[in-house]
Amino acid sequence: xxxxxxxxxxTILDWHTGFSxxxxxxxxxxxxxxxxxxxxxxxRRRSLGLTINMGEHTPPEHxxxxxxxxxxxxxxxxxxxxxxxxDDYRSIWWDAPHSLEVWPxxxxxxxxxxxxxxxxxxxxxxxxxxIDTAKKNGLSWDAVLSCEGIGKYKTLPESYQTVAKxxxxxxHECCMVACHNFDLDAAKRSGFKTAFVRRPNEWGTAGxxxxxxxxxxxxxxxxxxxxxxxxxxxxx
Amino acid sequence: xxxxxxxxxxTILDWHTGFSxxxxxxxxxxxxxxxxxxxxxxxRRRSLGLTINMGEHTPPEHxxxxxxxxxxxxxxxxxxxxxxxxDDYRSIWWDAPHSLEVWPxxxxxxxxxxxxxxxxxxxxxxxxxxIDTAKKNGLSWDAVLSCEGIGKYKTLPESYQTVAKxxxxxxHECCMVACHNFDLDAAKRSGFKTAFVRRPNEWGTAGxxxxxxxxxxxxxxxxxxxxxxxxxxxxx
Numbered sequence: 001x002x003x004x005x006x007x008x009x010x011t012i013l014d015w016h017t018g019f020s021x022x023x024x025x026x027x028x029x030x031x032x033x034x035x036x037x038x039x040x041x042x043x044r045r046r047s048l049g050l051t052i053n054m055g056e057h058t059p060p061e062h063x064x065x066x067x068x069x070x071x072x073x074x075x076x077x078x079x080x081x082x083x084x085x086x087d088d089y090r091s092i093w094w095d096a097p098h099s100l101e102v103w104p105x106x107x108x109x110x111x112x113x114x115x116x117x118x119x120x121x122x123x124x125x126x127x128x129x130x131i132d133t134a135k136k137n138g139l140s141w142d143a144v145l146s147c148e149g150i151g152k153y154k155t156l157p158e159s160y161q162t163v164a165k166x167x168x169x170x171x172h173e174c175c176m177v178a179c180h181n182f183d184l185d186a187a188k189r190s191g192f193k194t195a196f197v198r199r200p201n202e203w204g205t206a207g208x209x210x211x212x213x214x215x216x217x218x219x220x221x222x223x224x225x226x227x228x229x230x231x232x233x234x235x236x
Numbered sequence: 237x238x239x240x241x242x243x244x245x246x247t248i249l250d251w252h253t254g255f256s257x258x259x260x261x262x263x264x265x266x267x268x269x270x271x272x273x274x275x276x277x278x279x280r281r282r283s284l285g286l287t288i289n290m291g292e293h294t295p296p297e298h299x300x301x302x303x304x305x306x307x308x309x310x311x312x313x314x315x316x317x318x319x320x321x322x323d324d325y326r327s328i329w330w331d332a333p334h335s336l337e338v339w340p341x342x343x344x345x346x347x348x349x350x351x352x353x354x355x356x357x358x359x360x361x362x363x364x365x366x367i368d369t370a371k372k373n374g375l376s377w378d379a380v381l382s383c384e385g386i387g388k389y390k391t392l393p394e395s396y397q398t399v400a401k402x403x404x405x406x407x408h409e410c411c412m413v414a415c416h417n418f419d420l421d422a423a424k425r426s427g428f429k430t431a432f433v434r435r436p437n438e439w440g441t442a443g444x445x446x447x448x449x450x451x452x453x454x455x456x457x458x459x460x461x462x463x464x465x466x467x468x469x470x471x472x
Contacts, residue, residue, distance in 0.1 A: 065404070118367055128404040131354055140376035144369045149385045151318060166385060168301070168364040199281045 001193055003167050004113060005122035007178035009210065011197060012121075013100040013133055016204045019043055022096035026088035032081065037204045042090075044203075046071035051124050052182075056155040063126045063148045066221040068093040097125075098132040102139060103199070110139060112233050118142050122163050122176070124153050155186035164192075177227070181214050188216060189220055195219035197227055237429055239403050240349060241358035241415035242382065247433060248357075249336040249369055255279055258332035262324035268317065273440045275311055278334075279328075280439075282307035287360050290389040304329040333361075334368040338375060339435070345460040346375055348469050354378050358399050358412070360389050373438045392424035400428075413463070417450050424452060426444045431455035433463055443452045 009015055019040035027034060050067035054060040062070075072093045076084055084092075113119050120143040123132045130144045145163050146214035152158040164171045171191030178184050179199035188194050196213035198221070203209065213220045225235045242377045245251055255276035263270060286303035290296040298306075308329045310318055320328075349355050356379040359365045381399050388394040400407045407427030414420050415435035424430050432449035435456070439445070449456045457463035461471045 114371075118371075120367075126404070127379060127381075127402045131356075131403075135350070135354075135378065139378075142371065143363060143377075144379045145363075145385075146402075150383075166363045166382075167367075168362070 001117065001168055001175045002173045003118035003120060003174050004121050004177050004195075005163055005187075005192075006141075007176070007180060007183050008133075009122040009125050010199060010202050011177065011179045012102055012106055012139075014103055014201075015044055015097065015100055016040055016202060018096045018100040018181070019092065020204065022092045026084050026092060027081070028084040031087065034079060034081075039079060039114070041069070041203050041206055043071050043075050046074060048124075051147075051153055053156055054147075055151050055158075059151055060148075060153065065094065065123050065126045065129065068097055088138055097129055099136050100133050102133070102137040103224075105224045107137060107139065109228050109235060112228055112235060113231075114140075114142060116231070116233060118167060120145050120163075120167070123147065154183055157186070157190045158172045160187050160190035160192055160213060164190075175218070176236065179208070181210050181212075184217055185214060193218045195221060195227060197221045197224060237353065238405055238409045239354035239356060240411050240413050240431075241356050241399055241423075241428075243412070243416060243419050244357045244359040244366060244369075245361050246435060246438050247413065247415045248342055248375075250339055250437075251280060251333065251336055252276055252438060254332045254336040255328065256440065258328045262320055262328060263317070265324065266319040268319065270315060270317075273316060273442070277439050277442055279304070279307050279311050282303060282310060284360075285455055287383075287389055289392055290383075291387050291394075292392055294391065295387055300360050301330065301333070301362045301365065304333055323401045329450075333365055335372050336369050338369070338373040339460075341460045343373060343375060345464050345471060348471060349467070350378060352467070352469060354403060356381050356399075356403070359383065390419055393422070393426050396423050396426035396428055400426075411454070415444070417446050420453055421450060429454045431457060431463060433439075433457045433460065440447075 006012060020037045023039050024036040029200060046065040050070055051064050121141045122145045124147045126148050127144055127146045147153040147159055150159055150162045164174050175193035175195055176184055176187035177195045179197050179202060184194040184196055194217040196217045219230050221230055228235045242248060257275045259275050260272040266403055283303040284305055287300050345395060357377045358381045360383045362384050363380055363382045363401055383389040383395055386395055386398045400410050411429035412423035413431045415433050415438060418431040420432055430453040432453045455466050457466055466469045
């Protein structure tokens with residue numbers, strides 16, 4: 001394996017806390033009390049649905065920022081949140097995802113991994129989300145390979161095949177790293193190696209919908225230091 | 237301006253020394269004596285010609301690594317270098333450009349610029365060339381926006397327009413940084429700001445073919461510390 005390609009939303013970034021906090025903050029301004037954590041998960045579920053597999057039959061007409069915007073609109077309408085102002089709205093669909101916090105086990109491990117592998121963000125998130133969150137958290141990727149630029153979104157096979165082609169590697173020289181079976185299974189079907197990293201808190205206290213790694217993955221790790229150790233990299 | 241987009245071959249990387257040395261080394265193995273610096277420039281001229289404006293009418297069928305390979309083949313045939321082995325051949329078209337040295341004025345300035353701007357490599361070079369040369373020289377880009385992924389190469393207007401779109405910025409919020417008028421002029425036509433950075437040694441002792449900055453550029457700088465100063469950034 002010469003390259004690690006990282007799912008970034010969920011696996012690297014804590015979207016749940018970011019969206020929950022932004023929703024709660026907007027709600028508090030208007031004296032609203034709702035299950036903000038549940039609405040954050042609903043926002044994620046819907047925005048994923050609006051993005052996954054885009055480009056299968058026609059070129060994508062929007063990116064994942066747009067999916068956040070559209071999904072939030074639905075959540076607002078269906079949950080009686082019309083008191084939210086345009087500023088509130090933007091703080092949730094743009095500001096929050098562009099300033100997500102990195103999970104605390106990753107920042108120190110990434111530079112060690114970069115000494116040994118090409119480490120690229122390979123994500124359905126927009127270029128600008130990865131650029132902004134990397135800057136905020138002091139992460140440096142070797143490259144950002146966003147499905148926004150590929151024009152074929154995960155889990156379409158062309159998405160994985162194109163990343164291997166851009167890296168001038170065979171698929172088996174690339175290892176997809178994610179906390180999601182759906183992403184890893186699709187990578188595996190395109191010939192990638194796969195590494196499942198557990199993220200039990202990705203969906204907050206609700207727990208992730210698909211937490212158990214499929215046994216076919218080449219590596220199953222509890223966190224990023226564990227992944228590094230399994231790759232033979234010394235971590236303090 | 238919120239983003240600086242950097243031409244990378246020539247402006248950031250010293251291709252002339254890399255290709256000259258690789259050609260001379262292969263030549264020495266076979267007891268050949270030629271104008272290696274001149275052949276390096278010929279290789280650059282031809283590979284540029286095979287890459288610039290690709291994708292105008294049909295999707296690109298090769299990337300800039302392939303252009304290096306094809307241009308080298310021509311240079312070998314036309315200059316009686318058939319003694320070169322397949323290993324020599326690969327050391328010139330792949331190894332040399334993937335291990336180019338960064339110009340010495342850039343490495344210390346990039347992190348300072350990144351504190352204030354999105355700093356992306358925006359280049360006709362392949363993704364893998366930028367990844368490999370960044371790793372070798374310890375550079376970290378916020379993103380690599382290779383024309384290989386855009387499918388429209390400089391100087392096509394779609395190339396610049398797509399980069400602004402990927403960055404979710406207006407063109408006038410982007411500044412193209414290059415030592416080449418042809419790139420900057422095209423960026424300007426798409427609404428970018430432009431910064432010319434002089435590289436008098438880009439073509440070795442032959443001197444660059446178009447060294448004088450067009451007066452329309454927003455910034456004209458002698459080197460990267462000078463560019464940073466003109467952007468109001470303190471450099472030691």
